[in-house]
Amino acid sequence: MNVKRFVKPNVYSLQAYQAKDIPCRVKLDANESPYGFMDAYKAVRSVRTNRYPDPAAQTLKNSVSKEAGMKPGNILQGNGSDELIYYLITTFGGPVLYPVPTFSMYGIITQALGEKKVEVPLDKDFDLDEKGMLMEIRRKKPRLIFLSSPNNPTGNCFSSQTILKIIESTSSTSLVIVDEAYQPFASSKGFIPMLGDYKNLLIMRTLSKMGLAGLRVGFLIADEEVIGHVNKVRLPFNLNALSQAAAIEILKDKKALKKNIRLIVSERGKLFSELSKIAGITPYPSEANFILFGVEDADGVFNGLLKNGVLVRNMKGVGGGCLRVTVGTPDENRIFIRALKLILKNSPLVKADKGG
Numbered sequence: 629m630n631v632k633r634f635v636k637p638n639v640y641s642l643q644a645y646q647a648k649d650i651p652c653r654v655k656l657d658a659n660e661s662p663y664g665f666m667d668a669y670k671a672v673r674s675v676r677t678n679r680y681p682d683p684a685a686q687t688l689k690n691s692v693s694k695e696a697g698m699k700p701g702n703i704l705q706g707n708g709s710d711e712l713i714y715y716l717i718t719t720f721g722g723p724v725l726y727p728v729p730t731f732s733m734y735g736i737i738t739q740a741l742g743e744k745k746v747e748v749p750l751d752k753d754f755d756l757d758e759k760g761m762l763m764e765i766r767r768k769k770p771r772l773i774f775l776s777s778p779n780n781p782t783g784n785c786f787s788s789q790t791i792l793k794i795i796e797s798t799s800s801t802s803l804v805i806v807d808e809a810y811q812p813f814a815s816s817k818g819f820i821p822m823l824g825d826y827k828n829l830l831i832m833r834t835l836s837k838m839g840l841a842g843l844r845v846g847f848l849i850a851d852e853e854v855i856g857h858v859n860k861v862r863l864p865f866n867l868n869a870l871s872q873a874a875a876i877e878i879l880k881d882k883k884a885l886k887k888n889i890r891l892i893v894s895e896r897g898k899l900f901s902e903l904s905k906i907a908g909i910t911p912y913p914s915e916a917n918f919i920l921f922g923v924e925d926a927d928g929v930f931n932g933l934l935k936n937g938v939l940v941r942n943m944k945g946v947g948g949g950c951l952r953v954t955v956g957t958p959d960e961n962r963i964f965i966r967a968l969k970l971i972l973k974n975s976p977l978v979k980a981d982k983g984g
């Protein structure tokens with residue numbers, strides 16, 4: 629049997645998401661937190677494995693809605709925010725517009741569901757190209773617009789004025805999803821306070837970057853009517869009982885969550901200043917838990933780091949060759965910087981540069 633003939637063309641041409649498990653000593657490739665939460669284990673002990681989980685994840689939604697200053701009806705739970713992206717595109721369809729470079733799942737899921745992608749390049753400062761965005765919105769009439777702010781992989785927040793302009797100019801034509809996966813690490817407040825003003829504004833949050841990536845817990849926060857429609861395509865038991873119990877427990881201790889975030893933000897500052905001092909490295913300012921940096925020979929440096937036990941993410945095609953490093957523990961960051969310096973010192977490219 630020729631299986632190929634049975635695969636839908638949009639799926640056939642799709643590349644599976646690259647989540648390779650490369651063994652390494654220092655893992656700084658996936659924007660995970662270096663700090664986990666042992667309290668999760670206490671909570672899951674009372675979970676009854678023979679029963680289905682709460683399909684509404686009510687206790688968890690209550691806790692999140694209180695934190696966000698919203699009602700539980702404004703929250704939808706996802707198996708990570710990845711699943712919520714799937715649900716949004718399933719519910720509303722395309723075209724789906726997003727700036728590039730950005731989080732790859734917007735494009736992958738759009739294609740998986742057979743919808744049309746509209747990609748608009750960011751400007752030279754990695755901010756939204758306001759004119760270009762508004763023009764493509766007029767021309768392609770997207771039903772959904774995804775804005776990751778802070779943006780992965782560039783690390784910056786987009787101009788809030790431009791985001792607002794996009795939301796206002798599409799108030800009757802598009803839904804605008806501001807993906808705030810990294811908002812806890814940013815200096816600005818984010819867009820949750822604006823939710824009451826704009827029915828077409830939706831916000832995604834996740835626990836993944838805050839030390840709970842293994843649980844797969846994300847949230848959509850939006851107008852109650854919007855949530856109601858997306859909820860119709862949600863699989864009834866999408867959030868398993870262990871994850872619900874652990875997340876409820878960990879969200880009780882806001883102090884511990886905040887402490888970890890402060891630690892990472894402070895380490896990010898140190899890491900940035902160390903990177904800035906290295907010849908041949910151009911780090912970009914970050915409001916997230918990672919730093920993107922330009923380097924002459926991105927492939928060579930990536931492989932060199934890996935030989936030294938340090939795994940980062942190779943962002944091919946971004947800004948003429950970039951690597952993305954997650955902020956780790958002080959020790960992990962030191963090992964990374966030491967390895968990077970060593971590699972660049974021995975790199976013929978860098979030497980050639982200096983010699984002219």
Ligand SMILES: *Cc1c(COP(=O)(O)O)cnc(C)c1O
Nearest residue numbers: 708709710731780809834836846
């Ligand atoms: C990591 C990431 C997510 C994925 O979050 P999950 O909740 O783990 O699915 C969503 N958006 C952006 C921009 C991310 O970088």
